[in-house]
Structure formats: C-alpha cells, structure tokens
Amino acid sequence: MKERKKFLDINPKIWGPIFSLVVIIVIMGIIDPGFIQIEFKDGRLYGSLIDILVRATPTAIIALGMAVVIGTKGIDLSVGSVVAICGAVAAVLIVETQLPFFMVVIVSVLVGGGIGFLNGIMVSFIGIQPIIATLILMVSGRGIAQLVTGGRAVSFDSTAMDIIGSGALLAIPVRLWIMTALVLCTVLLLRKTALGLFLESVGANAKASRLLGIEARMLKVIAYIFSGMCAAVAGMILIADVSTAEINRLGLWLELDAILAVVLAGASLNGGRIYLGLTIIGALIIQTLTTIIFSSGVPVEYNLIVKACIILAVLLIQSETTKNYVSQLRTKSLENRHAE
Amino acid sequence: MGVLEPVVDVQPLLEIKNISKGFAGVQALNKVSFSIAPGEIHALLGENGAGKSTFIKVLTGVYTRDSGKILFDGQDFHATSSGHAQTQGVSTVYQEVNLIPTMTVTENLTLLQQPKRFGLISPKRAKQRALEMLERVGLNIDPSKQLDSYSIAVQQLVAIARAIGTKAKLLILDEPTASLDAKEVLRLFELMRQLKSQGISIIFVTHFLDQVYEITDRITVLRNGSFIGTYATKKLPQAELIHAMVGKSLDELTSGSNRETSDSADDVLRIQNFGKQRFLKPVDLSIAKGEIVGLAGMLGSGRSELCEIIFGAQAVDQGSMEIAQNAVHIKSPKQAIDHGLGYCPEDRKIDGIIAELSVRENMILALQAKRGWLKPIPMTEQKAMVESMIERLSIKTPNLNKPIGELSGGNQQKVILARWLLTQPTLLLLDEPTRGIDIGAHHDIIAIMKELCEQGMSLLVASSELEELVIFAHRVVVMKDRKKVMELTGSDISQKSIVNAIAQ
Amino acid sequence: MLNERTLPLISAIIVLLLLYGFGSIAYQGFFGLRLAGYLLTDNAFIIVTAVGMAFVILSGGIDLSVGSMIAFVCALMALLVVKFQIHPVVAIAISVCVGTLFGTVMGLVIAIFKIQPFIVTLAGMFLFRGLGYVINTQQVKIDHPFMSSLSEFGIIIGQGELNFVAIIMILFLALGVIISRYTRFGHNVYAIGGDAQSAALIGVNVPWTTVKVYALSGFYSSVAGVLFAVATGSAYPEIGIAVELDAIAAVVLGGTLLTGGVGYVFGAFIGGMTFGVIQQLINFDGTLNAASTRIVIGALLLLFILLQKIILVWAKKFSAKGSD
Amino acid sequence: AELTIGFAQTGSESGWRTAFTNATKAEAEARGYNFKFSDGQGKQENQIKAIRSFIAQGVDGIVLAPLVTTGWDKVLKEAQRAKIPVVLVDRGLDSDPSLYVTSVGSDFTQEGAMIAAWLAVETEGTCDIVELQGAVGADAAIKRQTGFANVIENFSGMKIIASQTGSWSATGGKEVMESFLKSIGGENICAVWAHNDNMAIGAAQAIKEAGLKPSEDILIGSVDAIAEIFKTMADGETNVTLELSPYQGAAAFDALEAHLAGKDVPKRITVPGGLFYPETAAEEWAKRK
Ligand SMILES: Nc1ncnc2c1ncn2[C@@H]1O[C@H](COP(=O)(O)OP(=O)(O)OP(=O)(O)O)[C@@H](O)[C@H]1O
Ligand SMILES: Nc1ncnc2c1ncn2[C@@H]1O[C@H](COP(=O)(O)OP(=O)(O)OP(=O)(O)O)[C@@H](O)[C@H]1O
C-alpha cells in the first residue's frame, strides 16, 4: 500500500509529454509502418526512429542547458551563436593545429563555458534582463564566429569527428551515448547533490533564497556556464555531422527549438522547476515533427503550418484547462453511471 | 455547544448552505452553513488551516465550490470571480496583501474605478480620491509612490482603504490586523463600527480573541473544514470559544514569567553605532546568550530595518559588529548564517516562502544551504526532520510534497519558523514571527522560544503584539523614527511602559 | 517627474541623446533634419511593433509572432490589391482586421488554456509565417497609385521630411501612450503584469485583459505590416524575420522590465530610435565588415545598457543625498 | 578627387557572399575610394537605412546588392533627387530602370537552368530528381527552382520527385536527404539538385552513410562554387557546381565612374559564371583554400 502510494507520488505532469510523443509516433506508425521499423545494418541500428534520436541530440543537449537556465528564471538566447563559435573554434583547431582531439574538445567546451560565464555575469552581477543580456551575445556571437573562421566555412578531416558524427558503439550511434552520458551526469549533479534544489529555489524566489543563505548570483552564473558548455558540445556534434563548420548557418534558430523543448517538458518560463528527462522528450517531440514533415512530402510552404498546428495541439492536450475539463467529464459520466 | 444561536428575525444578508470544497488531499470545507445578518460584524474563527480563507475565496468566486448554495440578499449568489463579487456588493481584503506592488498607491486604490475626465483617466482627481481614501484609514503617506516602497503593514492598510472605498453591502476582512499595531487596530475598529452603523455587514477573520470580543456581534467557528457553530459573542466565554476552535481546552498563556534575566556575560551579538544612511540611525545593542530581546515600536519605526542590517540583507555604512566577541563584517545573509545567525522575515509571501517548492524543500533549504550543495541531506533524514517539525508545530499539510504556496497562511508561517529552527542558530532574528498564527500554535511557539533560549539560543523578536513581548522578552528595545529610543529590562517591562516609551 | 519609476526611461533618453550627440560630432551629415527624418521613417515600423509589444510585456507576457504577422499582413495586402484588385484602403482595413483577429485568437488560447505566451506566440510565429508562404512565395510589387501617393506624402521641413510612415508612427505612439496611462484597460495591463493573482483578487478581469493585450499587439503589428507595405510597395515572404527580438529589445532598452508591470510605452520609441541610431552610427562609419558589424552592435547595446545602469545608480545616490 | 562610394550589401549569409564582399572591398581599395560598407544582415529595411545614410553623407555613388527585387522605388527616388547614381550588383530589380545606372550581375533563373541542362545531358533526359531548396521564400531559392523547372519541363523523363528545404545549410541538407533516402529509397533517386553547395555537401554525407556512392549512384549538382565544394568534388562525392562570380565589384565601379564622367552605360552588364567539374576540382581546391 505504501509503495503504491509512493509510485503515484511521481509528479503527474510527466505523463503529458510522454503521452504526446507516443501518440505522434503511433499515428505515424499507422499511416506508414515503415516509419517505426528499425533494422540492424552494418553494425548499427537503422530506421526513422533512430534518425529522430540521432537528429535530436544537438537540440536535446542544448535544451538540457536551457532547462537549467530556465529553472533559474533565466533564458539563454545565445546558444545558437555559441554553437557557431564553438564549432568554428573546433574546426579551426583541427585544421590549423596539431592539438590532440581531446584538447580540441576541452578548448571548445571551455570557450562555450566562458561565453556562458559572460552571460551569467551580465545577468546576475550587472543585473541585465536575461533575454537582453543573451541577445547581445546572440547578435555578436555569430560575428565572433565569423571572425574565427574569416567568414567562410571550414571543412576538416578527422577520424575522431567522423566517429562522433556517424560512428556507432554497440550498434548505437555514438552521439546517443554522448547525450545519454551528459543527461546522466547532469541528473547526478543536480539530483544527488543539493545543486538542483538550490537552482530551483533561486528560480522560484531569488530574494527569499538569498535570505536563506543561498548564493543566488553565483548559482545563476553556473547555470549559464552550464548552458554554454552544453551548446559547445552540441556545436561539436553538429560540425562532426557534415565535417564542416559553416558558421553562417550553424545553430541558427536552435535557441527557439531548445526553449520549445523545455516548455513542452512542462517547465515554466517563470522558473522554479527543472525537468531534465522530460526536456529530452520535448526535444524528441520537436525532432519527430521535423522528420515527419521531411518524409511526408508536404510542399515546403506548409512546413511551418504543420509544425505550428501540431505544437499547438500538443500544448492544448497538455494544458491544465483541458485536463480539468476531461476530469470533469469523467466524474460526470461516473455520476451518470452511478445514477443508473 | 451550550450556547444557542440567537434567533435572527430579520432576513439574513448572506446565507451559506452546505458549502463544500476539496483540494487534492484535503477537504478544506465540509458542508459549512451559517448566515450573516445585515449590519452585523461576524467573526470567522478557527485554527490555521481550518478553512477560513478557503471559505472566503469560495464565497467570492476565486475558487469554485464543489457543492452547496449561497443566498445573498435572498438571491442565489454565484460569483465567478472576485471582480464579479464586487459588482454584486461583496468587497474583500484577502489574507496576504493582494495589491499590485509595482503600481503606485493611487493606482492601486483607484484601479477599476478611476475618476475620468473627457473619457480619460484624470490622474489629478485619482490622487485626490486616493488621499481621501487614505484619510479614512488614517494613513498619511505619499500616494504617488510605488506600493512596495511601503512596509507590509502600510500595504495592509491601503488594501483596507481600497475595500472600504468600494460601495459594498458585505465587507470581508481576512486577518487585516495581523501586521497592524494597536493604534491602527483602534482606527480600523472605529471604521468598522461606522460601516456597521450604515448597515454594512462585515466578516472578520482574526486570531486575536480580544479583538473578537471587542468588535464582533457573532462568531462562527470552523475546525478542519467543518462548521462547529455560530454563537453570540457576548454569550460565549473565551474558554468555550477556544474549546470550540481547538477541540480541547488550553491553559491560559502564562504571563510575565521571564523576568529572571539570564546573567550570562558572554554576548552573542554586540553592535555599536550600527546603521545605514536613510535607512536606520545608528543603534547600540547587545544580546546575551540565552536571552530574548523584544523589539517594539510603531509602524515604520525601523524594527524590520534593524533585523535586516544585522543579518546582512542590507549593507551597513557605519558602526561595528561583534559576534561572540569577535569583530565581524557581514556583507551577505550567507555570511550571517555562517556566523550562526538566522532570520525569519516579515513579508512571508515575498521574502519567506518559495511558493513552487514543497513543504519539505522549503523547510530543509536553510539547513541545506548551510551545509553546502555537496553534502545533500539524505531523503530519509530530511523526512524525519520535517515530520518531527510538522508534529512539533502542528503544521497542517496533507503531505510533505505539497507546494508551500497551497498551505494556509498560518501554516506557511510555521514552516518558515521550522526552517530556521532546523539550522539551530545561536541567534535567531524573528520579524513578526507569530503573524497570522492561531492561538494554539501561538502558545506552542512561545513555549518553543522559551525552551530554545533555555538551551542557549538567543532571540531578537520584532513584534507588534505587546502582549506577547511582555510574556517572553527579557529585555525590550523600543524603536521610534528609525532610532532606538529606550531599553526596558526586568520588571520595567509592561505593556504600559512600552506604550509610554513609544508615545514619548 | 524624476522618481524611481521614471528613472530608467529618463536614463534611456539621456543615453540616446549621448549616442546621437556622439554621431553628430563624429560624422558629417549625422546631425540635421535630413537624418532625423530618415530615422523616424526607417524605424517607424519597428517602433509601431514595439508599442504593441510594450503592452504585452507590461502585462507580463511576450509576443513572438509580430515579425511573422508583418510578413503575413504584407502578403495579404499584396494578394488583395494585386490579385483581387481591391482598393488599398479596403485592403488595409481587411488586413488590420485579420491581424487583430489573429492576435485575439492567440490571446484566447493563452487566457483560456493558460499556456505560456512565449510558446503560444511561438506557434503563432510559425503559423503566420507559413500562411504568408502559402499566400505567396514570390516577391510582389504592390503597384497602385494610391499606395504610391501614400508613400510619397510628406511634410518637408528644411532638408528633412516627415513622411506618411513617420506621421502614422507618431500618431500610433501617442495613441499607445494614452491607452496605457489614461484608460482603465491600460491600468489593468500594468496590474496583471505587476501581479496577476492579486489583480484577479482586486477584481481585474485577467483573462479578458490578456485577450485584449494580444489583440492590441496583433493590431499594432498589422499596422506595422501595412507601414512596411506602404514604405516599400512590395511584399515578399522573408519580411520581418527576427523583428520580434528587435521589438522586445527596443521595449526593454526603453526601460521596461520583462517581468511585467514596470515601464512606459513611450520607452518603445526611445528603444526603437536607439537601435536606429546605433545602426546609423555603423553605417556612417562604413568600415565594419559583416563580422564586426554584429560585434559592434552587440557591444554598443551593452554599452547602452551599462550607461543606463550607471545613470540609475548615480541618480539613486544623488536623490538619496538630496532627501536626507 | 577621391570618390566616396557606399556599398549596401545584403548580409553575410553564405561563404560566397563573404567572398563577394571581400572582393569588392579589395577592388575599392585598389582604386583608392573612400569606401563606405554596410552589412544589411539579411534585411531589406537595413539596406534601405544604409542607402539613406549614404544619401545623408552625400556620397558620390552607391552600389546596391539588393536582397529582394521589389520595394526599392522610394529610396531610389530619394537617391535620384539627391543626384547620387546607383549601380546594382548581383541581381536586378523589378522597378523603373531609370532609377539606377545599370545592373551588374548574375541571374538566379539562369543558374537553375544551367544545372538542369547539365543534368539533362548527363542522364539523357531521364532522371528522378530530389531537390534541396534554399530557405523557404528566399529570392535565390525561388528563382533557381523556377529556372531548373523550366528546363526539365522539356524532358518527359525528368521530374522532381521530392522537394524540401535544407535551409541553405549542410546539416539541413543532410537531414533532408536522409529522410528522402528513407521515404523514397536511394535506388529510386537518380540525382540531387541542391540550391547551394553546402546542402550538396550534406546530401553527399547522407548518401554515403546510407551505403551508396554519391556522384555515381546518385548524381549531385549545386550552385555557388564555394571553396569546400571543390574538396568534396575532388573526393569524388559531387558532380558539378556553378560559379557565380564574386568579382562584380570592378564592373560596378567601372560603370559608376563612366556614369560620373558623363558617359553612357548599358543598362545590363553580365559577369560570366561557369560550371566546374571534378576534373579541375583538386586544382581549384588548392587555389582557393
Ligand atoms: N490552493 C490550494 N490548493 C490546495 N490546498 C489548499 C489550497 N488553498 C488552501 N488549501 C488547503 O485548505 C486548507 C484550509 O486552508 P485555509 O487557507 O482556508 O485555512 P485558514 O483557515 O485560512 O488558515 P490560516 O489561519 O492559517 O489562514 C489547508 O489545509 C490548506 O492546505
Ligand atoms: N506610517 C508610515 N508613514 C510613512 N511611511 C511608512 C509608515 N510606516 C512605514 N512606512 C514605510 O515603510 C517602510 C518599512 O518600515 P518597517 O517595516 O521598517 O517598519 P517596522 O518598524 O518594521 O514596522 P512594521 O514592521 O510594523 O511595519 C519604511 O521604510 C517606511 O518608509
């Protein structure tokens, strides 16, 4: 009895996003059974669902950082530009220097963290509103990326990058491993220490948190650093994908997808709660939509309309009002049954 | 219950019939029925979490009721929102100050009823109107300043001024006196009587029984969401009232017991010439180990400010501070906590609770912050601590994971107290710690405070309740105009002496 | 006037003047009625959008759909005027109505389903852009004598010109200021932005006010769309990309808090002009390449904000001294 | 005296655009102009602002690379009133030719047509093509699409079996190509027509990962001739690219100078572009990288 209760204690919110994702995939599976087939070919899994997972990784990783920032009542618009900068840095390092690969990774993640640090300082020490502070780097960041590469795309040959881009380990694409590892580390870091709690408390009420002895400002900075680092990792994966860092387009509009993923996970932009696992589900929902649109043959003009409509549908299904309405209907029908 | 409800021969203004309202895990109201006569002041009493505020919100349409019927003026009454209730003649001051902190006092007072000229709002007339409204509650402040530049007590008075200003047949006041001091309370009562004479009915929620006896005609008691009874105030002795509310008898609060000043010489805190420009004039104060120092004063006298600068929530610009005989410079609350201080702020909605987080999280946060993020308190330990606190302070919550924002006001206050008790500070600063707390718990909390200081903790308590200060303080510091004006010790402490000091 | 509430706006104005003064000293042709006229015209549609956005932000929300709305309205105008041969006046009326309607629908979704405005308007942003594509993916010239006469209309003042677009902008700015300060709706917007829960308890009809706010934003952004169509006499699907960010930035630069409830609609004008002046400073300099253009815009924004903060801190200190 | 020339560029959306900007700047420097550059960041309104700032500064001439073909009448009239000649580069305008001196540049429709013609020759007029479009609504995308379609209309065996936007980017191209390979099947695709090189590079990757050989199993043609495409081509992964000349600046300046000197200038000056094949790719890559 007690165990059962514990199980039900899980925040009921988590079923919304999972339910939405499953429904979308099931509908697609009915329309086109090929969509849900997974084959084993050349030592790796192959199929639309795997594609979705693989394609979703960059967004999911960025969304992970975004979830933490949004949890502190912030927002990070600069991630798209950070992706470009870190991609550019990594590509240039690979092409122009003899640095070992792990150093390249470290340097670009540090660069990402450094940009996050600047965002964090602007937000929490100078007190600029997050959307504007990160807008500054969103605008100038792409310029910095252009400076790094001299304004052109940089292509490279690197086995390590190829492995990240398209390699597989135990039949599962390497980037899925990277994402899983990142998610696990983040979950451990946030939930097995008090960091997650502190971040959420800062997001929910920064003033009260400060009076509790929580270093609210420092925590915000940490959140932005983390977001920057996540964007850097996503940047590496994105350039590995095509062995080119095309800074003009790299990571463009990714911030919107990441924010969307966080919100689909049920988080409020007013801060206070961080849902890591669900954020990944949110990213998967978005990617599923994109993949469906691409493989369905809808004329390009309709891409956005389809996307908007499905997102709206998912949001409406998940909304409190709908849930209340449904539960009202249910109690009514129960009452009717009792009356009979 | 012994005392029967007197027969009301006039048609009641408001008739409540079998109102029920449940939240996930709590039945907040269970078939509540009573009625209110025209021109009556009706007390609605009960322990923290009894369902008073919920009742008020159901009545005014903020919550939808699960079942039941309400008749207002003989008509079926079904408010869909607070605004709707207002247009029907029910004006309400809810428990937490519910005004717009970012708007000016004038804008707050005239919202939705701004005087217009040529179809547009006339700021000049609005200000005039606001001044008139403030005048009625005896508040002399600049209405063109932002509301949140005033203390919570002033805000409370503004809220009352607003509610009175609308033309209503029924006025509902949910704990309006919680943060007011004696003078303001008198002023408010005068107003209530005036309204009553105009035939306006008032529902009045409070935890101060003296006030109940002073002003109300009848009393309705709720307990655990259930209706216990409606009584004529005059015919209900206090002991019976307490029994009705708590369900058991309670000893009288022991009075005047703390006179044996702790003679321990080691001061846990000593401040000298401690102050901040425009904020607080320099103060000298020392607090000994195991001592309770009370802070008395009028609205805006600087009590809260003193607590804030000691705790490092505000930077000081002059003076020195010693903690346990060591000179310290505290620049942030974190440092204060590291030095063994704790601070329970006055405005719980803004500075205290973290509404989205659960009761458990809210309670352990201060302790966790003290330990640092790397040493998380194991869940079992957390639960044990929180459960024991819930028990000790009799906090009413269905479970530990309920968001604190959904608790009743008094219970939120208890959680915040518990938060600081868990950190076991050497000096705890309490700003209006018993605000909105029911008599049973009040009793418990005073007992706990005494127990704590016997164990060696020191307390600095700012309170508008002189009665309570007199009961527990070893020493009372009287503040006026952001300045310390007097210090009373031992047998000098009495309500009268404090009032005199303030009046000087 | 100089109190805590007006300070951010005033410091924004001061910094704008500083920037303008700098440009006037550093570059020939910067100071003068000609560029002043150009600044008003060129930034008109951003400012009009930002005025609508200011209401949304003051109410504690956000509207990401404005850029797409502009594109959609232009496409609709082109469709009506060029394809259906409807007179531009009627076309303008229809387009503004449709835009307002779309805004209303977003407001309804936000108010009824209690979904966060960021996401609803993001969906709106996708949807309107998509609708724009569906109406027409080509570049269309909106050729009509009436449209040209509108765009040619102007009051010549010295070397400069106050043209139709700028005049409309000023009118709608004034309208916005009046609505926000002198109507109940305006005060209700501030109230729900300051504390929606309390506002509801005071009796403000929060859902209805929310709907009206998004309707108003839809209205203003469709007016901006019309202004764009008039100013260029053309429509193409990529109009107004990222305008939502510019508009938000303009509002915030004008001293409005994104958390809602604090700020002035007039700030939208100051913010919009600030953007315009920053861009013209870069244009007049004329030596920056693409990469440095972006970096300098970012740096100037940061500088602007920092100056504003410094003025704020300084003013607070000053007033502290003064009143003691 | 030294000429002051303003250049209103569209933005820096691609490597080609950057090359174009750099080439124009270098040319202006070589001629000793006082050169005012403005980057429009992909927005027409910014370009209009730039032109107006040039007018306010009283430059001697304006070079405009219009982002779109409509919507310039008013500002061009203002320039005319201020007696400042305007030369267009990169693409023409849909407005009164008297508003500008001349239009130097390439023709997007022509570009689409050239790739289509190449493909028709290569496949003898039978080919199932998938198209990777540029950003939805972009002028270049629409015109390249039209030019390509106009040509293959003439071949009953050629048709576009799928068309989707890759948003001008390699990642986008790869993702779209992947989903085409899944939904259509690699064996049913004869060629990829990509509106720019980046998307072609991405598509080649996707084809490789699906276990097919790009440029043999599936032909790939694209436009832009950015440096990177030559590397890919040299590796045998794409078949053709079309160069748009980024060296239009010189022609534009010549026209301006001629106009200022009172000479007649033809209304349209075309700069040559050309197709590049794998044979010369390695050489070009060495030259351009
Ligand atoms: N929004 C809500 N969601 C869930 N539970 C609620 C909500 N509001 C109140 N409750 C619960 O209903 C019960 C009654 O609360 P209510 O606020 O009416 O008490 P009260 O009598 O006003 O107490 P107090 O004297 O402390 O103000 C409490 O147990 C509280 O936790
Ligand atoms: N009656 C008043 N007239 C004008 N301003 C007031 C008045 N009361 C309070 N204020 C303002 O409220 C602010 C906060 O006061 P503060 O909270 O320090 O008072 P306090 O001594 O703690 O008393 P209380 O807690 O009872 O309000 C002060 O800065 C003061 O400007």
Ligand SMILES: [Mg+2]
């Ligand atoms: Mg209550």
Ligand SMILES: [Mg+2]
């Ligand atoms: Mg106080």
